[in-house]
Amino acid sequence: MNNEFDQLLQNAAYAGQLLLESGAEIYRVEDTICRICLNYGAQEASSIVLPTGIFVTVVADGRSVSKIVRIKSRGLDIDRIDRINTLSRQSTALPLNDFIAQLRRLAHRPPYSKISRMAAGALGAGGFTLFFGGQLPDLGCAFVIGGLIEGCSSFLEQHQFPSFFAISLCSALTALLAIGFNQIGAAPSLDALIIGCLMLLVPGLAITNAIRDSLSGDLISGMTRGVEAVLIAIAVALGPGLVMSLWMMLGGNPLW
Numbered sequence: 561m562n563n564e565f566d567q568l569l570q571n572a573a574y575a576g577q578l579l580l581e582s583g584a585e586i587y588r589v590e591d592t593i594c595r596i597c598l599n600y601g602a603q604e605a606s607s608i609v610l611p612t613g614i615f616v617t618v619v620a621d622g623r624s625v626s627k628i629v630r631i632k633s634r635g636l637d638i639d640r641i642d643r644i645n646t647l648s649r650q651s652t653a654l655p656l657n658d659f660i661a662q663l664r665r666l667a668h669r670p671p672y673s674k675i676s677r678m679a680a681g682a683l684g685a686g687g688f689t690l691f692f693g694g695q696l697p698d699l700g701c702a703f704v705i706g707g708l709i710e711g712c713s714s715f716l717e718q719h720q721f722p723s724f725f726a727i728s729l730c731s732a733l734t735a736l737l738a739i740g741f742n743q744i745g746a747a748p749s750l751d752a753l754i755i756g757c758l759m760l761l762v763p764g765l766a767i768t769n770a771i772r773d774s775l776s777g778d779l780i781s782g783m784t785r786g787v788e789a790v791l792i793a794i795a796v797a798l799g800p801g802l803v804m805s806l807w808m809m810l811g812g813n814p815l816w
Contacts (some may be wrong), residue, residue: 562710562801563772564656564687565618565620565623565625565728566625566657567656567660568596568597568600568601568602569597569616569618569625569627570627570652570660571596571660571663572579572593572596572597572605572616572618573593573614573627573629573786574629574663574667575589575592575593575596575648575663576589576590576592576593576614576625576629577614577629577645578627578640578644578663578666578667579592579640579641579644579645580609580611580614580631580634580748581631581633581634581635582636582637582638582640582641582795583634583635583636583637583641583765583777584641584645584717584768585769585773585775586610586611586769586773586776586778586780587605587772587774588610588641588645588775589609590607590608590609592644592645592648593607593609593616594606594658595648595651596648596651597616597618597780598797599648599651600651600659601620602618602619602620603619603620603621603790604617604618604619605617605618605619606799608709608782609626609778609781610635610780610781610784611634611655611781611784611785611788612630612631612632612784613628613629613630613631614627614628614629614631615627615628615798616628616629616639627764628664630652633720633726635717637671637672638766640669643666643669643671644663644666646750647659647662647663647666649673656794657759657783661672664775664814665713670755674711674807675715677710677713677714678706678707678710678711679707679710680705680712681706681707681710681711681760682702682703682706682710682711682760682762683703683706684705684706684758685702685705685706685709685756685759686699686702686703686706687704687705687756688747688756688757688759688760689702689752689753689755689756689757690756692751692752692755692756694749694752694753694756695749695752696750697746697747697748697785698747698748698752698756700746701738701741701746701753702745702753702756702757704737704741705734705737705738705741705753706757706760708733708737709730709733709734709757709760709761712730712733712759713726713728713761715814716729716730718800722790723774723792724795725795727761727792727796727799728795728796728798728799729799730761730799731758731761731796731797731799731800732793732798732799732800732803733799734754734757734758734761734800735754735799735800735803737806738750738753738754739804739807740804741753754800758796758800759793759794761792762792762793762796763788763789763792763793763796765775766785766788766789766792767786769785770782770783770785770786770788773785774786783792
Protein backbone atom coordinates (compact mmCIF):
# COMPACT_ATOMS: atom_id res chain seq x y z
CA MET A 561 0.00 0.00 0.00
CA ASN A 562 2.84 2.37 0.78
CA ASN A 563 4.37 1.88 -2.67
CA GLU A 564 0.99 2.46 -4.32
CA PHE A 565 0.48 5.56 -2.18
CA ASP A 566 3.86 6.97 -3.17
CA GLN A 567 3.14 6.15 -6.81
CA LEU A 568 -0.16 7.99 -6.60
CA LEU A 569 1.44 11.10 -5.14
CA GLN A 570 4.22 11.10 -7.73
CA ASN A 571 1.85 10.85 -10.67
CA ALA A 572 -0.75 13.29 -9.37
CA ALA A 573 2.02 15.87 -9.00
CA TYR A 574 3.32 14.92 -12.45
CA ALA A 575 -0.11 15.52 -13.98
CA GLY A 576 -0.15 18.95 -12.37
CA GLN A 577 3.34 19.65 -13.70
CA LEU A 578 2.28 18.76 -17.26
CA LEU A 579 -0.77 21.02 -16.99
CA LEU A 580 1.20 23.97 -15.64
CA GLU A 581 3.92 23.59 -18.26
CA SER A 582 1.21 23.57 -20.94
CA GLY A 583 -0.30 26.89 -19.82
CA ALA A 584 -3.21 25.73 -17.64
CA GLU A 585 -4.85 27.99 -15.06
CA ILE A 586 -3.86 27.62 -11.40
CA TYR A 587 -7.30 26.53 -10.20
CA ARG A 588 -7.44 23.81 -12.87
CA VAL A 589 -4.05 22.41 -11.83
CA GLU A 590 -4.99 22.35 -8.13
CA ASP A 591 -8.38 20.79 -8.85
CA THR A 592 -6.88 18.09 -11.08
CA ILE A 593 -4.21 17.09 -8.54
CA CYS A 594 -6.70 16.81 -5.68
CA ARG A 595 -9.26 14.96 -7.81
CA ILE A 596 -6.73 12.31 -8.84
CA CYS A 597 -5.59 11.76 -5.25
CA LEU A 598 -9.12 11.50 -3.84
CA ASN A 599 -10.29 9.21 -6.65
CA TYR A 600 -7.57 6.71 -5.75
CA GLY A 601 -8.22 6.45 -2.06
CA ALA A 602 -6.59 9.44 -0.39
CA GLN A 603 -8.51 10.67 2.66
CA GLU A 604 -7.33 14.24 2.22
CA ALA A 605 -5.50 16.07 -0.55
CA SER A 606 -4.26 19.63 -0.63
CA SER A 607 -2.24 21.44 -3.25
CA ILE A 608 -0.79 24.91 -3.61
CA VAL A 609 0.26 25.82 -7.13
CA LEU A 610 2.38 28.76 -8.22
CA PRO A 611 3.66 29.49 -11.74
CA THR A 612 7.09 28.18 -10.71
CA GLY A 613 6.22 25.37 -8.31
CA ILE A 614 3.71 22.80 -7.05
CA PHE A 615 3.24 21.79 -3.39
CA VAL A 616 1.12 18.71 -2.70
CA THR A 617 0.19 16.99 0.57
CA VAL A 618 -1.81 13.76 0.71
CA VAL A 619 -3.18 11.87 3.72
CA ALA A 620 -4.09 8.16 3.53
CA ASP A 621 -4.12 5.37 6.13
CA GLY A 622 -3.00 7.81 8.79
CA ARG A 623 0.11 8.69 6.81
CA SER A 624 0.87 12.16 5.47
CA VAL A 625 3.30 12.73 2.58
CA SER A 626 4.23 15.93 0.80
CA LYS A 627 5.92 16.61 -2.51
CA ILE A 628 7.38 19.71 -4.15
CA VAL A 629 7.81 20.05 -7.91
CA ARG A 630 9.86 22.85 -9.46
CA ILE A 631 8.51 24.23 -12.75
CA LYS A 632 11.29 25.46 -15.00
CA SER A 633 9.52 25.93 -18.33
CA ARG A 634 6.09 27.04 -19.48
CA GLY A 635 4.52 26.91 -22.91
CA LEU A 636 1.17 26.46 -24.58
CA ASP A 637 -0.44 23.12 -25.46
CA ILE A 638 -4.22 23.35 -25.12
CA ASP A 639 -4.70 19.86 -26.54
CA ARG A 640 -2.59 18.35 -23.72
CA ILE A 641 -4.51 20.38 -21.11
CA ASP A 642 -7.81 19.07 -22.44
CA ARG A 643 -6.65 15.45 -22.56
CA ILE A 644 -5.18 15.44 -19.03
CA ASN A 645 -8.26 17.20 -17.65
CA THR A 646 -10.49 14.58 -19.29
CA LEU A 647 -8.29 11.74 -18.03
CA SER A 648 -8.48 13.02 -14.45
CA ARG A 649 -12.27 13.04 -14.62
CA GLN A 650 -12.29 9.48 -15.96
CA SER A 651 -9.92 8.24 -13.24
CA THR A 652 -12.79 6.91 -11.11
CA ALA A 653 -13.28 4.14 -13.68
CA LEU A 654 -9.59 3.37 -14.28
CA PRO A 655 -7.17 1.27 -12.21
CA LEU A 656 -4.19 3.28 -11.02
CA ASN A 657 -1.76 1.44 -13.30
CA ASP A 658 -3.93 2.16 -16.35
CA PHE A 659 -4.20 5.81 -15.35
CA ILE A 660 -0.41 6.09 -15.00
CA ALA A 661 0.13 4.42 -18.38
CA GLN A 662 -2.27 6.81 -20.13
CA LEU A 663 -0.72 9.81 -18.37
CA ARG A 664 2.75 8.77 -19.54
CA ARG A 665 1.49 8.41 -23.10
CA LEU A 666 0.05 11.93 -22.98
CA ALA A 667 3.33 13.25 -21.60
CA HIS A 668 5.25 11.80 -24.54
CA ARG A 669 2.82 12.87 -27.25
CA PRO A 670 4.78 14.95 -29.76
CA PRO A 671 3.98 18.69 -29.69
CA TYR A 672 2.56 20.52 -32.64
CA SER A 673 4.87 20.03 -35.61
CA LYS A 674 6.97 22.92 -36.86
CA ILE A 675 5.10 22.86 -40.19
CA SER A 676 1.75 23.12 -38.39
CA ARG A 677 2.99 26.03 -36.28
CA MET A 678 4.37 27.84 -39.31
CA ALA A 679 1.12 27.36 -41.23
CA ALA A 680 -0.94 28.62 -38.28
CA GLY A 681 1.42 31.59 -37.90
CA ALA A 682 1.08 32.47 -41.56
CA LEU A 683 -2.73 32.34 -41.45
CA GLY A 684 -2.88 34.27 -38.18
CA ALA A 685 -0.56 37.02 -39.38
CA GLY A 686 -2.46 37.32 -42.65
CA GLY A 687 -5.81 37.57 -40.92
CA PHE A 688 -4.65 40.18 -38.42
CA THR A 689 -2.99 42.23 -41.17
CA LEU A 690 -6.26 42.46 -43.09
CA PHE A 691 -8.12 43.20 -39.86
CA PHE A 692 -5.87 46.19 -39.14
CA GLY A 693 -6.41 47.67 -42.58
CA GLY A 694 -3.82 45.93 -44.72
CA GLN A 695 -4.28 45.52 -48.46
CA LEU A 696 -4.16 42.34 -50.52
CA PRO A 697 -0.46 42.74 -51.42
CA ASP A 698 0.27 42.91 -47.67
CA LEU A 699 -1.44 39.55 -47.21
CA GLY A 700 1.22 37.58 -49.06
CA CYS A 701 3.99 39.35 -47.14
CA ALA A 702 2.19 38.60 -43.85
CA PHE A 703 2.02 34.90 -44.77
CA VAL A 704 5.79 34.81 -45.29
CA ILE A 705 6.62 36.80 -42.14
CA GLY A 706 4.16 34.90 -39.95
CA GLY A 707 5.54 31.52 -41.04
CA LEU A 708 9.14 32.62 -40.53
CA ILE A 709 8.37 34.09 -37.10
CA GLU A 710 6.73 30.88 -35.89
CA GLY A 711 9.60 28.84 -37.28
CA CYS A 712 12.14 31.08 -35.53
CA SER A 713 10.16 30.98 -32.28
CA SER A 714 9.93 27.17 -32.41
CA PHE A 715 13.69 26.90 -33.01
CA LEU A 716 14.54 29.20 -30.09
CA GLU A 717 12.14 27.35 -27.75
CA GLN A 718 13.67 24.03 -28.75
CA HIS A 719 17.10 25.32 -27.76
CA GLN A 720 15.74 26.78 -24.48
CA PHE A 721 16.60 30.37 -25.38
CA PRO A 722 15.43 32.85 -22.69
CA SER A 723 11.86 33.84 -23.59
CA PHE A 724 12.37 37.62 -23.22
CA PHE A 725 15.26 37.67 -25.70
CA ALA A 726 13.57 35.14 -28.00
CA ILE A 727 10.47 37.34 -28.28
CA SER A 728 12.63 40.45 -28.79
CA LEU A 729 14.52 38.73 -31.62
CA CYS A 730 11.30 37.54 -33.27
CA SER A 731 9.69 40.98 -33.05
CA ALA A 732 12.86 42.62 -34.43
CA LEU A 733 12.85 40.13 -37.31
CA THR A 734 9.20 40.97 -37.95
CA ALA A 735 9.94 44.68 -38.28
CA LEU A 736 13.05 44.07 -40.40
CA LEU A 737 11.21 41.84 -42.88
CA ALA A 738 8.21 44.19 -43.02
CA ILE A 739 10.45 47.18 -43.77
CA GLY A 740 12.23 45.16 -46.45
CA PHE A 741 8.97 44.23 -48.16
CA ASN A 742 7.78 47.83 -47.91
CA GLN A 743 10.93 49.25 -49.45
CA ILE A 744 10.72 46.99 -52.50
CA GLY A 745 7.05 47.93 -52.96
CA ALA A 746 5.54 44.57 -52.03
CA ALA A 747 3.79 45.81 -48.85
CA PRO A 748 2.19 49.26 -49.15
CA SER A 749 0.64 49.21 -45.64
CA LEU A 750 3.71 48.93 -43.43
CA ASP A 751 1.94 49.75 -40.15
CA ALA A 752 -0.81 47.17 -40.70
CA LEU A 753 1.76 44.55 -41.69
CA ILE A 754 3.93 45.07 -38.62
CA ILE A 755 1.00 45.20 -36.18
CA GLY A 756 -0.69 42.17 -37.76
CA CYS A 757 2.45 40.03 -37.55
CA LEU A 758 3.32 41.19 -34.03
CA MET A 759 -0.08 39.92 -32.85
CA LEU A 760 1.44 36.43 -32.97
CA LEU A 761 3.72 37.43 -30.10
CA VAL A 762 1.20 39.30 -27.94
CA PRO A 763 0.85 37.56 -24.51
CA GLY A 764 -2.87 36.94 -24.71
CA LEU A 765 -2.79 33.72 -22.68
CA ALA A 766 -0.62 35.25 -19.94
CA ILE A 767 -2.97 38.23 -19.62
CA THR A 768 -6.08 36.02 -19.55
CA ASN A 769 -4.61 33.65 -16.95
CA ALA A 770 -3.44 36.59 -14.81
CA ILE A 771 -6.99 37.98 -14.73
CA ARG A 772 -8.61 34.58 -14.10
CA ASP A 773 -6.17 33.68 -11.34
CA SER A 774 -6.72 37.05 -9.65
CA LEU A 775 -10.50 36.70 -9.83
CA SER A 776 -10.24 33.16 -8.44
CA GLY A 777 -8.33 34.43 -5.41
CA ASP A 778 -4.88 33.22 -6.49
CA LEU A 779 -3.39 36.66 -6.03
CA ILE A 780 0.28 35.66 -6.01
CA SER A 781 -0.11 33.75 -9.25
CA GLY A 782 -2.19 36.55 -10.76
CA MET A 783 0.45 39.17 -9.97
CA THR A 784 3.25 36.90 -11.17
CA ARG A 785 1.58 36.22 -14.48
CA GLY A 786 0.65 39.89 -14.80
CA VAL A 787 4.32 40.85 -14.46
CA GLU A 788 5.21 38.13 -16.97
CA ALA A 789 2.69 39.58 -19.45
CA VAL A 790 4.14 43.08 -19.01
CA LEU A 791 7.67 41.79 -19.65
CA ILE A 792 6.52 39.98 -22.78
CA ALA A 793 4.78 43.14 -24.00
CA ILE A 794 8.02 45.09 -23.45
CA ALA A 795 9.93 42.47 -25.43
CA VAL A 796 7.39 42.68 -28.27
CA ALA A 797 7.78 46.47 -28.45
CA LEU A 798 11.56 46.47 -27.98
CA GLY A 799 12.47 44.65 -31.18
CA PRO A 800 10.61 46.87 -33.71
CA GLY A 801 11.61 49.98 -31.79
CA LEU A 802 15.31 49.14 -32.10
CA VAL A 803 15.02 48.17 -35.77
CA MET A 804 13.17 51.36 -36.73
CA SER A 805 15.55 53.52 -34.72
CA LEU A 806 18.57 51.94 -36.41
CA TRP A 807 16.90 52.32 -39.81
CA MET A 808 16.44 56.05 -39.32
CA MET A 809 19.92 56.53 -37.78
CA LEU A 810 21.53 54.83 -40.78
CA GLY A 811 19.75 57.18 -43.15
CA GLY A 812 17.08 54.84 -44.46
CA ASN A 813 14.14 56.07 -46.47
CA PRO A 814 11.20 57.48 -44.45
CA LEU A 815 8.88 54.66 -43.44
CA TRP A 816 5.65 56.68 -43.50
